[in-house]
Amino acid sequence: xxxxxxxxxxxxxxxxxxxxxxxxxxxxxxxxxxxxxxxxxxxxxxxxxxxxxxxxxxxxxxxxxxxxxxxxxxxxxxxxxxxxxxxxxxxxxxxxxxxxxxxxxxxxxxxxxxxxxxxxxxxxxxxxxxxxxxxxxxxxxxxxxxxxxxxxxxxxxxxxxxxxxxxxxxxxxxxxxxxxxxxxxxxxxxxxxxxxxxxxxxxxxxxxxxxxxxxxxxxxxxxxxxxxxxxxxxxxxxxxxxxxxxxxxxxxxxxxxxxxxxxxxxxxxxxxxxxxxxxxxxxxxxxxxxxxxxxxxxxxxxxxxxxxxxxxxxxxxxxxxxxxxxxxx
Amino acid sequence: xxxxxxxxxxxxxxxxxxxxxxxxxxxxxxxxxxxxxxxxxxxxxxxxxxxxxxxxxxxxxxxxxxxxxxxxxxxxxxxxxxxxxxxxxxxxxxxxxxxxxxxxxxxxxxxxxxxxxxxxxxxxxxxxxxxxxxxxxxxxxxxxxxxxxxxxxxxxxxx
Ligand SMILES: Cc1cc2nc3c(=O)[nH]c(=O)nc-3n(C[C@H](O)[C@H](O)[C@H](O)COP(=O)(O)OP(=O)(O)OC[C@H]3O[C@@H](n4cnc5c(N)ncnc54)[C@H](O)[C@@H]3O)c2cc1C
Ligand code: SF4
Ligand code: FES
Ligand code: FES
Numbered sequence: 001x002x003x004x005x006x007x008x009x010x011x012x013x014x015x016x017x018x019x020x021x022x023x024x025x026x027x028x029x030x031x032x033x034x035x036x037x038x039x040x041x042x043x044x045x046x047x048x049x050x051x052x053x054x055x056x057x058x059x060x061x062x063x064x065x066x067x068x069x070x071x072x073x074x075x076x077x078x079x080x081x082x083x084x085x086x087x088x089x090x091x092x093x094x095x096x097x098x099x100x101x102x103x104x105x106x107x108x109x110x111x112x113x114x115x116x117x118x119x120x121x122x123x124x125x126x127x128x129x130x131x132x133x134x135x136x137x138x139x140x141x142x143x144x145x146x147x148x149x150x151x152x153x154x155x156x157x158x159x160x161x162x163x164x165x166x167x168x169x170x171x172x173x174x175x176x177x178x179x180x181x182x183x184x185x186x187x188x189x190x191x192x193x194x195x196x197x198x199x200x201x202x203x204x205x206x207x208x209x210x211x212x213x214x215x216x217x218x219x220x221x222x223x224x225x226x227x228x229x230x231x232x233x234x235x236x237x238x239x240x241x242x243x244x245x246x247x248x249x250x251x252x253x254x255x256x257x258x259x260x261x262x263x264x265x266x267x268x269x270x271x272x273x274x275x276x277x278x279x280x281x282x283x284x285x286x287x288x289x290x291x292x293x294x295x296x297x298x299x300x301x302x303x304x305x306x307x308x309x310x311x312x313x314x315x316x317x318x319x320x321x322x323x324x325x326x327x328x329x
Numbered sequence: 330x331x332x333x334x335x336x337x338x339x340x341x342x343x344x345x346x347x348x349x350x351x352x353x354x355x356x357x358x359x360x361x362x363x364x365x366x367x368x369x370x371x372x373x374x375x376x377x378x379x380x381x382x383x384x385x386x387x388x389x390x391x392x393x394x395x396x397x398x399x400x401x402x403x404x405x406x407x408x409x410x411x412x413x414x415x416x417x418x419x420x421x422x423x424x425x426x427x428x429x430x431x432x433x434x435x436x437x438x439x440x441x442x443x444x445x446x447x448x449x450x451x452x453x454x455x456x457x458x459x460x461x462x463x464x465x466x467x468x469x470x471x472x473x474x475x476x477x478x479x480x481x482x483x484x485x486x487x488x
Binding site: 001002004005006007008009011034035038039042043051053055102103104105106108109230231232 | 332368372386393463
């Protein structure tokens with residue numbers, strides 16, 4: 001039995017009311033589905049005095065096509081997005097990623113906003129208070145050392161959200177609203193490499209909408225996920241790929257990875273050397289080798305880093321094969 | 330701090346004074362005495378606490394009781410109607426789809442949700458629908474067979 005420590009709950013019915021409460025009550029925390037926040041509160045990794053439940057705010061659910069952009073409401077459930085006709089038609093790699101998050105019940109409870117704002121994860125932190133106390137606390141909460149990087153001064157807990165690398169490959173922007181106003185942040189700039197809190201979002205800011213430009217015709221994309229079981233488990237490695245082609249020749253290629261470091265990463269690729277070539281096995285192998293060279297997983301989650309690293313090129317190749325197969329289907 | 334929370338439980342209206350930091354599972358088990366929903370991991374991993382909220386299978390261990398306000402909640406206690414087992418319960422019994430039984434209330438709720446949406450599920454649909462419910466005893470095969478049997482019985486009650 002894991003009890004929640006006591007806290008208060010506010011149930012605002014508008015974004016303005018929610019952001020006002022968040023501003024007035026430092027230490028308050030927004031909650032959408034609660035599927036990340038509540039386990040973390042049960043483990044006393046997060047201990048807000050006030051939970052600001054977003055479930056009563058209308059108008060933040062659903063997908064619309066608006067001026068060449070798909071606008072996704074932050075409170076849309078993962079399940080709804082995985083089945084949404086617009087998402088499936090235009091952003092199949094996003095449907096693929098959210099459809100593989102957790103299990104069926106959690107996909108109905110969990111939201112895309114909560115997924116983008118997911119807390120980082122580490123084998124030494126996602127444990128009960130008792131367990132963490134027995135080992136000795138760490139930098140992320142209550143302590144001064146890191147158990148992953150001995151002598152490390154920076155937490156390297158893993159960004160573990162499946163949607164993030166896909167949204168990055170799709171050039172998504174995030175709408176952040178607060179009592180101070182609204183700002184639009186490209187997803188690459190939203191994340192930081194500090195595992196204690198890996199986001200540029202202020203505690204009083206709400207993510208209300210995710211906007212994704214419609215991919216150019218002929219774009220292919222896919223997401224592949226390494227995990228021990230085919231359900232429930234968080235990613236041990238997540239790979240999103242995207243390629244834009246004109247007349248069969250590569251114009252742009254993206255590989256974004258998650259679950260390796262504290263932030264999702266856009267792998268730097270030598271685009272000039274790849275442009276203008278067909279997307280064949282040789283090119284895919286070259287991209288896979290480049291991703292392997294760039295990705296150096298840490299011992300932050302239970303699965304061996306050496307194994308996860310070896311899987312990087314395998315999952316890059318699988319993702320491109322999946323994307324190509326979908327395009328020709 | 331407590332709040333009055335009114336919702337519908339297995340077809341009946343209830344109003345409970347729930348501490349706001351209590352989960353729906355705690356209110357069901359310790360407030361209403363409905364101990365059919367199991368407290369397994371209490372953190373979203375196992376599915377033993379699965380209930381239907383407005384027809385959707387969700388985990389009651391990660392649902393705040395106050396968030397159930399105004400909703401229709403169905404637990405394993407609400408599946409049987411007028412003294413007759415739900416076809417899912419009957420099929421799980423006939424097929425021997427349980428051993429220790431700890432996972433069963435959550436498993437049958439997920440199965441019920443599946444059949445409500447897909448009366449004739451494929452084996453793939455069944456596996457996916459039950460993939461958030463862990464069973465440490467059965468090896469799942471008899472559970473899948475029970476879902477098929479329940480689907481068959483609902484399609485043709487005389488069969
Ligand atoms: C057993 C289990 C398995 C899981 N497996 C996976 C997995 O495979 N992949 C994966 O990616 N996730 C997984 N999750 C995590 C989680 O279920 C999902 O990431 C889900 O999308 C989180 O959404 P939520 O609405 O429940 O978030 P919440 O728990 O409500 O919030 C998560 C965080 O985001 C903040 N937040 C939420 N919404 C907003 C908003 N609109 N604006 C600002 N801040 C906000 C909250 O303050 C909190 O810090 C798993 C969880 C469990 C319990
Ligand atoms: S990476 Fe280090 S500091 Fe961060 S959670 Fe893990 S052990 Fe703690
Ligand atoms: S008790 Fe709720 S998922 Fe295990
Ligand atoms: S019957 Fe024992 S856990 Fe499923």
